[in-house]
Amino acid sequence: MPGDKIIVRADPDLKDLIPGFLQNRRRDTEAIRDAMARDDMERVRFIGHMMKGSGGGYGFGALSDFGTALEAGAKDLDPQAIGRVVALIENYLDGIDVVYE
């Protein structure tokens, strides 16, 4: 429902790292939009690949899935698909509530 938060339970040991990690993901969405404007699909693919590889480790499995989708969209040269994924990532980042336990 609108307003509901997405609860993500994370390792307390990573409490210091997660805020910076999430901030980097916001930067990723900006970088993707820049790359799309330049039609640089390779850059989009790289960002997606990195997101795929790191999301789960920090406890954000959804980010790994988003990264996979970005990678696929870049390989398919599908800017619309990429645009939809970027919107999802931004909504996700806006909606998550990290619980350390």
Add this chain to the structure above:
Amino acid sequence: MLAFLAWQDALDNEAKKFAYESVLLKDTVGRSVTVSDDVTNNIATLLEPMDGVDEEPFRVFVGSVLSRHAFIESVSYYPLVVQPQVLSLNESLDALRTASPDLPMDTGVPPLPNELDRFDFSAPVEISRGPDANLAPMHDLFSEPRFRDVLRTAIETNVAVPTPPTGMDVKGRDYFLLKTVFHQGGEDRMADYQHRQVKGLIAVLIDPERLFQSSLQGNLSVALYSESEGVSGRQQLFDKQPNSVLSQRGWAVASLAEEILTQFPHYSMKLVIGKQVHAGDIDKGLIMTAMVLGAGVSLLLFALARAKEHQARELRERNVEIGRQVLRQTKELAAARDQALDASRVKSEFLASMSHEIRTPLNAIIGMAELLAETRLTHDQRKYVDIFKKAGEALQTLVNDVLDLSKIEAHQLVLEHIAFDVRELVAEAVDLYVLKANEKGLQLVCRIDPDVPLLVNGDPARLRQVILNLVGNATKFTDRGEVIVRVRRCGATDRILFSVCDTGIGIPSDKLETVFASFTQVDSSTTRRYGGTGLGLSISKRLIELMHGEIWAESALGEGTTIAFSIKLDIARSFMGHEQLAQVAVRGRAVDLGLSQIAVVPSGDRETPAGGRQADKRASILLVEDNADNRVLIKAFLKDGPFQVEEAENGETAVNKFQLGAYGLVLMDVQMPVMDGHAATRAIRAWETEHARRPTPIIALTAHALKEDVEKSVEAGCTAHLTKPIRKTALLEAIQRYVM
């Protein structure tokens, strides 16, 4: 077939015989007709230079001709004269008769009519063979068109020409060879004739039968023909049929023939020889022999076939008999097998039954002793309980050993073949004796080489049993010093060498051979002082031998003993996933992080790791990961540990750093730019081999968890494989396992 071949051979023989017989005939007739022609030409040549017939030389020459050639009946010379010359010729003839009264001479012939008047056939010079020569009048002869034609041909050519048979002799076969005699220098026949250059005519009378001389064979048919141009054409001069009686020679089976042509300028002589081969002519010997042989061969073949058939029948019967025997023996074997199986089952049941029957009360004794020990007891009661508890435990050990040995000797013991962690197994087994070692003030050390594989296939329970036995013995027989358990790989093979080395009482050299024998201890005092059944090493030896390994002992009295064994343990191909890795528990043993060396000092606190952790290269970790967030994450996981982490963003950087640095562990991401993790691992392993370095543990970090991906990591040279997302516990477990 043989008879046919023999028949063909017989016919071939007849043909050869015919060829041989006709050779003589051909040769004789050929020479004879050639001589006839030559004589005719020679006499004409002789007469040319003569104005008339020079009687003496003519007579001498002809006489010798007649004496040498029986087939020449007579030689006559008919001059070409005009009427006035007839008288002159007769006078010459008279003179000749006077000179040679022995020579029979004809008295001449009346003149011939018409164009042939030029030859004076009335007064020839004629010399014949004998007084029996029966010569018809020549003018009558040459009145016939056949002969006149021949005469004309003789006049017009300068060659000898044959006449048809004259019919003048009894057989009617004699024929003339005619040849014109010219005045010397005359060449043109027609011109000579018209200009009267012809001087005369030679007529040589031939008996064709005598041309064959004595070469005529009774079994051959012979015919002689003259063939010339003109009206006379082909004339049969001689014909003779074979003289055998047909019925005596059987039916004709073959007909052989040959024709021979002797060619002269204006005519040819054709000889035809023939032979009928009759059945009676065939040499039956060979055919009979062939038939006999053929019959013999047929009989032989028949006999062989019968023998083969007999042999085959015997073979069949033998096979049936063998089949029956095999069946009988199979049944016997099956019965024996069943008996053996029954015996084995009885033995197994006995062992199982005994095992159960003995262990059950023993368990009860020991269990009750433990329960009793927990109750309130007097000092003496506690002492008694301790005693019978220990006795029960000792009896239990003895029973277990005896049952184990019985099982092994009865071939009832079957080893398992499953994957297990050999490092953990050894560590856990050693762990069980930490307390005892501590009580005795001993240092108990376990060293496992890094190249000992993680997962192997084998029987973990029995391997543990052996290690427990050896470590137990070492701990028991050592009062001071240390017990070191070592596990290492035997070179590049898949054999693992285990050794337990103590600084205990040692074994006399003369007893070393017997330590592995059943119920054997060094001496009776050993049993009294140290206890034991004397079965442990024997069982260990049997178990190692079942594992196709070998075990041996080295010792020096008072200095210590080393018992070592080597066994083949295949590397288990199925790799544990990260969840299983995470589940492998350290379980609180005294294992220092980054070390698999258990150091137990006599401080009484086994949970305290040995002090003074050394900062050495084994705590240095190379983290190879292209994702900066992941590098941060992993470093965060390791921050509480005694690790020094260096980073590399790709495989190439990792290989360079590895060669320059000294690391106890490499955490290798697989998917990276420039050089991926597998390639970097292969490069590192190659470098280690080249520089004789012991392999550094390399743990692959990858998002792929499929069996194939794990196997790829192993094949590249990785020691272990962790699947992303990496969990802290799994990472630490893996590090604890592989870093020394």
